[in-house]
Amino acid sequence: MRIGIDTSALALSKWQQYSIRFLFGGAITVVAGLVANEFGPEVGGLFLAFPAIFPASATLIEKNEKEKKEEKGLSGAVRGRQAAAVDAAGSTMGSVGLLVFALLVWQLIPHHNAWIVLPGAMVVWLVVAVLIWEIRQRPRESRRTIERNASRGQIVGK
């Protein structure tokens, strides 16, 4: 499947939904700092990978996909939930990149300039996440091609 831009989600989303994500994002950043101050960086560091806006994002995706279906007069409950599930599966792949990001920062930040390490680790996160996504897509793409060819063969055969 090709990667592209879909602006329809922006039209369906309300500013309150973005405010909620801003609030959760800001709040968990503060909490991570407070926990680190109180219990030390070993505990505070755990919250740097906390799924802070995950519930808000999944709910938003479910709602938007459901509304899209219902506009066409169809029931969108299942479609909405499945879209949220697929998005969560993508986050699973992103979390492997997150692990690599943390590993790089842990190893490099004491010896190198933080303003080079952090953006560099960010690029590595993106590369790892996209690579895993690409690898996961390949068997599906080849299965689709085989199925397409098989159905063409059947048509020709008839």
Next chain:
Amino acid sequence: MIEMLIRFLVGGAVVSLFALIGDLLKPKSFAGLFGAAPSIALATLGLTVVTKGASYGAVEARSMMAGALAFFFYASFASWVMMRHNFKALAVTLGAMPLWFAVAFGLWKLGMRL
């Protein structure tokens, strides 16, 4: 207090930016990658290194690895449940939060013993 306010604003802005990128991209599985972007880490580690030094940031990053593994199990579980069962996304994602805490703190405890 001012440091916390800066953390709140920077954290909120970075998290919102990645969420917006995720909203704009398709297919959904690709957009989902941005749900696990190191947004909180970027907002926090930059400020931490400035105020507390690189060694402190390195310790945080080490613990973050346990948090990232916990994120992996949490997102996998949430995706599996939503795909196979008839529960609302909010109920699943909030209901699975104890899993993140259990895995993150479990791994952290394990790491402390090693």
